Amino acid sequence: MPKPFRIGIAGLGTVGTGLVRIVQEHAALLDARAGRPFEIMAVSARDRKRDRGVDLSAYRWVDDAQELASDPEIDAVVELIGGSEGLALDIVRTALANGKHVITANKALLAHHGFELASLAEEQGVSLAYEAAVAGGIPIIKAMREGFAANQIKAVYGILNGTCNYILTEMRETGRSFTAVLEDAQAQGYAEADPAFDVDGIDAGHKLCLLASLAFGVKPDFDALKIKGIRHIKVEDIAYATELGYRIKLLGIARRGDDGRIVQLMEPCLVPTGSPLGAVEGVYNAVYVEGDFVETSLLTGKGAGERPTASAVVADVMDLARQIRVPTFGVPAQELEQAAWAVTGETRSHYYLRLHVLDRPGVIADVSAILRDLNISISSLMQRGRDPGQPVPVVLLSHETCHADMEAACEKIAALACSVEEPCLIRIEEL
Ligand SMILES: NC(=O)c1ccc[n+]([C@@H]2O[C@H](COP(=O)([O-])OP(=O)(O)OC[C@H]3O[C@@H](n4cnc5c(N)ncnc54)[C@H](OP(=O)(O)O)[C@@H]3O)[C@@H](O)[C@H]2O)c1
CATH class of the missing domain: 3.30.70.260 (ACT domain)
Structure with a gap:
């Protein structure tokens, strides 16, 4: 019997409970595909008494999530708490320093500390995996690191925030204002009570930094990113854009110019209605990649939500259980360059x-x-x-x-x- 791959889950919110649900529903399938069983050894969140809609009785409950990072029974810590600083950062740092693999969905953490954490993972000979951090249901990290590995990437364009894409789509289809659509989306649970991270482009910006790093072999650099959200977009602009043959999308752009400098932008753009990204509507995300050999490739799918995101987390768990090891940003961390960013x-x-x-x-x-x-x-x-x-x-x-x-x-x-x-x-x- 092969040795099981043992994980500890820090955070049992939307994504964490989704992960538990997949492991429970698909245990046999996942074990067969990984070629070894994988087991949830321990779980942690703030409130032990909360009913999370999944049966946690088979797992050891840990009050202090930080303990998972030094738990001898755990091979990989799955960090699903969130936030670029504080507990999430502490857990990830400690787990890597203790020679444990880390799987995370936390784009904010990696956009701000990606280089440091990738370096630490490599020093310790472990993996830092984050498929769920960018466009959940789209296996874009794997595609960038492995599928497109043969290519010089020329550009990556992404619709990376489902809330923004949903709002812009609704505004166009119903003629309602940004504020009215946002309020409705909040009431229905599609948008956060504090929507700033989404509608001001910060969440999508975090993801774009990671894609730029993978595309061009540079250190992720959130501070170098120019971000403009969608609050100022009016229904009349959407209507004029439609009349002119365009859609308005919050678009992430990472593109290397002829002078070698990299443009990294997150802002609303007009894209042709009939173009691959123009057709991506509602909560869907999409990433459009231009490479010298592959030419163009479009990947699309749901970017958030319990099931697509947890599916991406499990993809990372499977890779680690199968002992597939790939450098965090596609090249060894010490070879990541400091990008020459283009001036906007x-x-x-x-x-x-x-x-x-x-x-x-x-x-x-x-x-x-x-x-x-x-x-x-x-x-x-x-x-x-x-x-x-x-x-x-x-x-x-x-x-x-x-x-x-x-x-x-x-x-x-x-x-x-x-x-x-x-x-x-x-x-x-x-x-
Ligand atoms: N939701 C999505 O669709 C989605 C998509 C892609 C990526 N992500 C990323 O996935 C991560 C998790 O997101 P989420 O939506 O699942 O978040 P969430 O629903 O807010 O869940 C966060 C979890 O962390 C726990 N937690 C918070 N502070 C803690 C502390 N001090 N000690 C122990 N546990 C603590 C919470 O415990 P309690 O439950 O007890 O409060 C909760 O279980 C984030 O990095 C997010 O950016 C989410």
Whole structure:
């Protein structure tokens, strides 16, 4: 009888209970696939009395989750508590230092401490696995580390937050505002009571850092990421985008330029409706990879929720039980480079620019003069309705332009007497 692979679970919330449920429902299947049994030896959470809807009676309960990190009966600690600091970080550090494998779904932890923890894992000859940390139901970490290992990756684009994608989809389909859709999503449990991590792009940003590291062999660097969330997106922008043949997506972009510098951005973008990412709607996530040999590849699936996320955790457990060991970020930690990040202002794109300006003679000439002075060339201009003296929307699409120039144009247009609202500037990605 082969030796069982023994895990301890720290955290029994959405993902932790999901993990227990899969192990219980699929015990025979998982043992057969791993070629050895795997056992949950101990579990820990804050409240022992809470009914979690799963039977925990067969497992040793540990009050202090930190103890799992030095438990001699455990081969791998599964950290499902969350947070980039505090207990999660302590448990992961201690477990690795004690020569235990770690499996985590914690993107925040890895975006901030990934290099340190990957180095520690390698020093100790153990694995740090995190399939569930990025786009839960999509096996993207395995795809990046193993499936695309033959390729120079040129770019990775991701729709990495299901809550944002759901909100943007609902806004388009129902014509309701961001606030109304968010409130509804919170009431139905699709969005957190504090939605900032999701709607301000931080959660997706954590995931993008990990993908950038895997794609380009660089240290994850959350501080180098420019993030813009979706709070400022209005139904009218979604409607104009639709009319112009685009969808608005909160898009993560990690792309290496010809000069070797890496663009790392998380912001709402217009993508063509018929493009692979334009078609990804609702709570679905997707990652679109461009490699020199594979060309393009699209992976899509549910990015969060108990079952898809726990499924990804189990995938890591299986790899470790099968003794598959891969460097945390695809190359040995000491070979991860410090990236040369591109300056956002220097990135070039086509842009969507929506203004609200008073409908009076000379306004378009004033706007055009600002754009001309900044060398911004316009590919189309659309003004809806006529209402002399009243605010009307004007939508412009630019040819390829430098981001800093577009921002400077927005500032100057906002300062015009005829401008009644901050212009809305959105990058266009013609994928
Ligand atoms: N939920 C998802 O869909 C999803 C998707 C991808 C990744 N993730 C990641 O997975 C991780 C877990 O997320 P989750 O949604 O499962 O979180 P959750 O439902 O909030 O569960 C967190 C668990 O940690 C326990 N915990 C918190 N503080 C603790 C402490 N001081 N000592 C011991 N236990 C403590 C809680 O105990 P009590 O239950 O007793 O309060 C709870 O069981 C996070 O890193 C998250 O980012 C989640």
